[in-house]
Amino acid sequence: MNLLFVVLIPFIGAGLAAWVSRFGRLQSAWMAGGVALASLIALAPSVTAPFLGETLVQRIPWIPALGLDLAFRLDGLGLLFALMILGIGLLVILYARYYLAERDCMGRFYGYLLLFMGSMLGIVLSENLILLLMFWELTSLSSFLLISYWQHREDARTGARMALAVTGLGGLAMLGGFVLLGEMVGSYDLSVVLASGDLIRSDPLYTPMLVLILLGAFTKSAQFPFHFWLPHAMAAPTPVSAYLHSATLVKAGVFLLARLFPVLSGTTEWSVLVMGAGLSTLLIGAYFALFKHDLKGLLAYSTISHLGLITLLFGIGTPLAAVAGVFHIINHATFKASLFMAAGIIDHECGTRDMRRINGLWRYMPYTGTLAMVAAAAMAGVPLFNGFLSKEMFFGETVTFSANHTWEWLLPSAVVVAGIFAVAYSLRFIHDVFFNGDPVDLPKTPHEPPRWMKVPVEILVAICLLVGMLPAFTVAPLLSVAATGVLQSAPPDYDLAIWHGVNAALIMSIAASVGGILLYVGRRPLFNLATKLEGLLDARAVFDWLLKGLLALAGAVTRTLDTGSLQRMLLVFILSALTLGTVGFLGGDAPLTGDHDLLPADAVSLLVTIALITVALWTVILHRRRLTALIVMGALGLLVSLIFVKFSAPDLALTQLSVEVVTIVLLLLALYFLPQHSPSESSRARRIRDIGVAGLAGGGAAALTWSVLTRPYESIADFFLENSVPGGGGANVVNVILVDFRGFDTLGEISVLALAGLGIYAMLKDLRLPGPTCDARGRPWNWDMHPTIMAALTRLLLPLALLVSAFIFLRGHNLPGGGFIAGLITAIALIMQYLANGVEWTHSRMTSNLHPVIGAGLMIGLLTGLASLVFGYPFLTSAFTHVHWPVIGDFELASAIAFDLGVYLVVVGATLLILVHLGLMHHASHPDEPEPSAPNHA
């Protein structure tokens, strides 16, 4: 199961790294380093497997019904990427420790970085496509956090948002593609998918599926026309750029191309789409890179160009091209990471990244200059450096590919042009920065960076050199297994030697080098031309325009629908519901009345019905006299609970009764702060319209009820009735359903109640409302103290009420009652003390801090559920036993009662929290309460 841990460790470590930052600035750097190392160690036992020709698959069932497993896979390709992610990640962690300034929060940085690292590892190690997609989206989110790390900067925020929008939309398209792919194959497992190439390619939905998946890959890998987000992501701190744009984020797209290469490639659609995107990206990136004055801008566009190169190689589609693609992935990761780090050092030491001002740094930092030169040479494709090898293979592949096609000169010429630009911009990176006269007006005097800041660059540059000079002894085995992982079969023969004799590829390399030098020498007129052309090809403008249009549209829709009037919204809502219901009913041919046997009506029921309807109508008629309407409504609740009694629902009747009391108290307390009267505002026409709408809604509800009640039905009730006693250990089936069968639902419901309570607490905190000075009829408010007889009585009644509540709670499992009802009764008993004795009197005897009660209730509920996991049962499985107590007799002990206790505590806590804080507001609303004028006091 070590692969799970490889992915999981960075996620856990992210929290730890953020947390330890409170113990000192550098602690999170150490922690992050340790976490990356731990993840690497977790990977270690499996490293040999791909070399032995094995593909490791480790699987934990998650949601098997949806074909989603926590399944991880390690083959050559996954191993290569995991090593790059962790290796370069470690170097970036070391580098960032010196790069970040004092005022930057280290904990946040390393937390985000580890989050991102875990997501990337998840992508490359996933066996399941849906799991892969989840990690894919996580990289979008965590890279958003990383790019916007300097939140105070506008460009960081917009850049991050753009990256998220583009890659997020791509991810959405990819989800569609994956679902199509999974449905074609019948499985979301990569092992199955990778073995079904022919099936997939011959599917009629192949093309839409390919387009959707490629949209995901291209947006992530910044392929034209989605390349524009990448340069704007340069607003991130340089360590982030070094990580995201060398080995990780943008490589996720090409990783996906490589991963699905065996099943998607080999068709005309693939060649056209992938090669087209690759070639245009290669050229556009190389062109723009040359003319960027920003050091990181140059690197950003060169990254785009190199990603285009890799994409183009996969687009060519031959096995050898795929090998070259994998090879260039490795090489680009090493030289680009070191170049970004060098650019970061220069930025750090000079205080600017503008190449028009940074000149002649060779005098100040020759060592960094040497390192940068090596890396730039690798980027340009100079012999003896690693970039040369993969670029030679690339040139060779384009020639081989074109040999069989018309216009065979076109592709090789285009890539040579790109090569010329690559040499020119690499040359510019070195010449402009380290030579070319003296620095212009730098904010700081540059000097060599701290020793350890150079170490990551040194390591990467050493790899560039070693791979470039001794490929067969360094990269060859890893490249071979990675290529096997891509092709899912043994790779073709290839030769990693530096010298292959004079062939087309060598001539193209020489042409690119010579052309690049000439281009750079004659750059002045070209720069002038580029300045004139700037802005013509700005994809960002298109993006901004689209975004603005979308926002304007959303705004217009919202403004049309929502004018700030609740009445209007409710009217739209009710009318829509009515229309949908009517259309649905008229559309079918079912009769209104079914053939279920009807119950005969009796006189009492008739009386209750008449009473209920009268009271309901009275509430409406009296609604402008608010207090009266509220009291009348209280009667309504009592009548409803009578209905529950009549139709065999004692639990509901008890609940309704107690909720009714609490609701009326609540509304009375609230009404104190509201006008006592509703003015008559609606016009006659308005009222007639509303009566019409209300009549229709009521008629609809009545018709619906009638047609439901007159139809026979099948219920799953038998299961609950049969299993309640043997399975749940309780005779009251309603309660057993609540705390046992559907305990998870109940846990959710008490969480909602707790949230409502806490939300109300948050709203009432600091809320100051004036209380009324006179009542509805203009009589001055009475400040008399609480009536003595009532106060004495409620104090006497309290123990009795609590006893009743305990009784109701304990018998709940077998007879009507339970946590909900008992909680409400307790709450009412305590509220009565507030009402009768006043807030101060009660507060001096009881805590007003109810958060712990709510917390304890939720905790008990959760722990009861988790306890069953410990014993190996599903969440919230209940256990019960019968114990014999002397004197009392047989006594049932069920774990569900602990859960019910949680319910009880949450209900008590939330109800009291709401009412007590509302009551406290009363107290605060008249601090000048005229106590001396209260003769009954004391």
Next chain:
Amino acid sequence: MEALIALIIGVLTACGVYLALRARTFPVVIGLTLLSYAVNLFLFVTGRLTVGQPAVISDQAVGYTDPLPQALVLTAIVISFGMTAFIIMLALKARAELGTDQVDGRLDGGDAPNERGPERGRQHG
């Protein structure tokens, strides 16, 4: 009996909808409370009407009503209380922030003058 229940639910819905369409917060809250009675009753009676057969297992029972809708409605009643409480607090908050209890989007109206006057004075005083 079914007709009576249908009638009750219909009247409760109609009254609830009418009150919910008023322009002030308090009637809206009362209206929503009436609507939640109607909804709870409707959910409850989807288990059909059974007289005198509560779902408490015992040897003497001749039959049982459907306990499932009851369990659903029990929590629904409690949650409705939480919702009512939340909405009425929103109403209080709105009155504190906006100085009015109107919900029809007209912020200029304010409270009726006979009530507004003394309160305003109190606020400033």
